[in-house]
Amino acid sequence: xxxxxxxxxxxxxxxxxxxxxxxxxxxxxxxxxxxxxxxxxxxxxxxxxxxxxxxxxxxxxxxxxxxxxxxxxxxxxxxxxxxxxxxxxxxxxxxxxxxxxxxxxxxxxxxxxxxxxxxxxxxxxxxxxxxxxxxxxxxxxxxxxxxxxxxxxxxxxxxxxxxxxxxxxxxxxxxxxxxxxxxxxxxxxxxxxxxxxxxxxxxxxxxxxxxxxxxxxxxxxxxxxxxxxxxxxxxxxxxxxxxxxxxxxxxxxxxxxx
Numbered sequence: 001x002x003x004x005x006x007x008x009x010x011x012x013x014x015x016x017x018x019x020x021x022x023x024x025x026x027x028x029x030x031x032x033x034x035x036x037x038x039x040x041x042x043x044x045x046x047x048x049x050x051x052x053x054x055x056x057x058x059x060x061x062x063x064x065x066x067x068x069x070x071x072x073x074x075x076x077x078x079x080x081x082x083x084x085x086x087x088x089x090x091x092x093x094x095x096x097x098x099x100x101x102x103x104x105x106x107x108x109x110x111x112x113x114x115x116x117x118x119x120x121x122x123x124x125x126x127x128x129x130x131x132x133x134x135x136x137x138x139x140x141x142x143x144x145x146x147x148x149x150x151x152x153x154x155x156x157x158x159x160x161x162x163x164x165x166x167x168x169x170x171x172x173x174x175x176x177x178x179x180x181x182x183x184x185x186x187x188x189x190x191x192x193x194x195x196x197x198x199x200x201x202x203x204x205x206x207x208x209x210x211x212x213x214x215x216x217x218x219x220x221x222x223x224x225x226x227x228x229x230x231x232x233x234x235x236x237x238x239x240x241x242x243x244x245x246x247x248x249x250x251x252x253x254x255x256x257x258x
Contacts, residue, residue, distance in 0.1 A: 005040070005063045008033045009224030017226065019202065021217035022195045026204040027236060028221030034204045035173050037226075040067035041202065042084035042171045050085045050159065079200065082168035085160075087177035108133055157183060161190055167198040176207035184209040208240045 005011050010033030026034035043055050043064040055061055108129045115125045156178040164170075176184055184207060191201060191213060205211060211218060211231055220229040231237060243250055 005033075005036045005067050008036055010034075010221050010226055011036060011067065013225055017219060019200070019217065021215055022199065023191055023201045023213050023216045024203070025211055025213075025216055025218045026202070026221060027206065027211060027218060027234060032221035034219075034221045036064070036067070037221075038171055038173055038202065038204045039064035039084075040071055043068035044071045044073060045080065045082075045084075045169065045171075047080075047082055047084040047169070047171060050083055050089050050163075055084065079167060079169045081165055082170045082199070083163060084171045085175070086173040087175065154183075157186055157190065160187070164190070164194050164197070164199065169200040169202070170194070172201070172203045174205055175203065176205055176210060181209055188213055206236060208234075208237045211237065 014037070026038060028034045039061055042049075043061060046055055049055055049058065053059070053061075056065070111129050112125055115128055120128070156175065160175075175187060179187055188210065194201065203210065211234065216231075218229055218231060218234065219226050220234065222235075
């Protein structure tokens with residue numbers, strides 16, 4: 001097959017992956033195929049998304065659905081609960097939550113004013129607006145009050161922790177996009193809690209911080225193939241160390257325009 005995603009070298013040469021750890025990472029350069037395979041797995045599992053569309057209706061995941069028809073999953077214990085989360089979906093989700101909270105509050109206020117003008121009792125108004133207030137409070141309790149006003153890192157961690165269940169599978173694409181280095185450490189702590197609850201995590205990332213998770217299984221996507229590798233052998237890790245040890249060596253040629 002010559003069309004995407006089957007023209008991606010990693011997909012062309014793909015045979016199998018065996019996930020032996022509850023926390024597994026896909027790592028590789030942009031275009032290496034790690035996100036392509038992750039999306040294919042999510043489509044095969046038909047996981048709920050944290051976006052506007054489901055996996056089955058999202059136009060951007062059409063190729064993932066096609067790839068999924070060529071994947072076979074073998075389980076020790078089949079799991080269908082969990083979610084699939086891409087960084088770009090998260091930002092849209094937070095905005096949608098804030099919009100829903102605002103619309104529910106406005107509708108509640110409008111209904112309350114209308115009933116007051118009609119001379120309704122306070123008890124009647126409470127009953128009539130109860131479902132609107134309940135829906136708004138439920139969103140606030142689960143995701144926080146006005147999540148769009150908080151930092152992306154705070155909102156991401158709140159979303160992640162509020163959706164974690166037991167014995168589920170979670171696929172995430174580049175969660176570090178929303179997280180500062182300190183927030184990434186907090187995210188690792190949430191991963192540990194999730195692992196203790198019997199969950200499976202498969203995460204595509206560029207972050208040396210996330211990749212350092214103790215006991216994680218790391219799959220490196222490079223030169224058209226996937227191989228299991230160790231943390232210290234990763235080019236991402238080696239390059240980051242070299243840069244932090246001597247940033248001037250990498251930046252000395254940069255000069256401001258006159």
